[in-house]
Amino acid sequence: MKNKEIAEIFDRIADALEFKGEQFFRVLAYRKAARIIEELTDDIDVLNKQDKLREIPGIGEGIAKKIDEFLKTGKMKKLAEAMQGISKDLLELLNIQNLGPKTLKLTSDELGVKNLKDLKRVIEDGSLTKLFRMGEKKVENIQKGIALFEHGKARTPIDRALEIADTVVKYLKKSRLIANATPSGSLRRMKETIGDIDILVSGKNGKKIVDYFTKMPGVMQVLASGDTKGSVILETDLEPIQVDIRIVPEKQYGAALQYFTGSKEHNVKIRSLAKEKGLKVSEYGVFRDKKTIAGKTEASVYKVLGLPWIPPEIREDRGEIEAALANKLPKLVELEDIKGDLHIHTNNSDAVNTLEEMVNAAIKLSYEYIAFADHSKAAFYANGLTEERLKREINAIAKLQISYNNIRILRGIEVDVLDSGKLDFSDEILSQLDVVVASVHQGFKKRVTERMCSAIENPNVDIIAHPTGRLISRRPGYDVNLEKVLEYAKKYHKIMEINAYPDRLDLNDIWTRKAKEMGIKIAINTDAHGIADLEWMKFGVSVARRAWLEKQDVVNTLKWKDLKNLLNIR
């Protein structure tokens, strides 16, 4: 698929045009196109051949033509034209905080800056300070931006970000000045990784609150501190992270929460919808002329626009506003709907807890069932089970089940899909199990699509685990044609997994939604290697919610007797 490549080209064009001072909205159009194409699950080449590109909102005549040009010739004239006289190295510098397109253009025109090295040089020799509207402070801020840029501003995984946000909220709430504090932004939308942590605060004395905030333990640097806004870089035991707070009066909390939760794209659409109705939406409320007509609660903001409240997880401008207008919002699956976990490890392979300890932990979560899926023998690095040890585990589970009548303990395996495409255990053994979870753990570049498809064809296989194998910010995932794998899953009625391990979250939101649209059932599993990991279920549910999944799309929301039928368990 050329989707990613094309999205990157449009982003590059947007950068170049922005740098050159092209009309803001034209730049925006390219950025929007890039985002849409990046999120597309269909092959752009196929869409183009079917002449369907123009049906996608945000892709018009101009962009469609450029895509066609690129797919046919491998080139795009517009890119070469936009890049005329500038280099990739120069545009990279736009990622430096406090250095925007205007300033970069000026340094390039006046001082001949072409790359990071040049930029550092003009700071060193003092020539940057001499530019129009440039002063010492601005240069200092650009230097700080460079430091962050060089450090590589990594995005923080959702689980870590939640912990940090929790610490900040606790600190804030200790102050009497503060009535309320809520994590918002991408954190509230439960994106898989978080850039900055945004926290909305209500209280009366903004200035004092910001002061208190910037004095929090661990603050390395204060980026901004005004009457209603504060921004700091916070030291953590991993990477430093930016934390922003925004202070509003109690009666504007809903409007501010709506605004601060985003996404930006969602808000742009909400605000333009308001405009059509002669209203104005800002973080201070919804206004008709100068009169406030909503804003105390988030629901009130949506209501005056004629919309039901929209759950934060789907506020990405991926059709949620249109669905809300048509009163067709999904009733999203919730953590409380989950009745079991179908992918759990024990100390029989590479995990820390025993069968019984895991069973007891599952009972505490009020689960009706759990399935043990230890590794198979090919996963020797994970102390995978041999046939003999699997048999022993099966017997142990049978024994355990006798003393636990309030939970069903399912006999399963996470069986490796071998390089040949065969499974690591014979059909005879697999057929004795309640749940077979198949996954690829090796040979990431060896015909992964074909191997997965042949695993799906095996009648003993129930679930395909972590279908792309990606590890967030660490490993891109297998070389796999997911579209084809999903088609097979659909054909053979197999279940696809959302692996809730925070570094995996695999399938992701976009592909899970695609799977749902194809009518494929999903299992949300933690892949727990210890009791504490069972809590990861909430991250998996968040992915499901971001993918618009409803309770009936997720197999482990089923009652035991229904799951039993689905899996044909004796």
Added chain:
DNA sequence: GCCGTTTTCGGCCCGACTGTTTTCAGTCG
């Protein structure tokens, strides 16, 4: 560049903070 039951032209979300200025431009979210 995209888009359209007010438009095929003229809009396109809205505001805070900072630094460098004497009223505003640039950056960010």
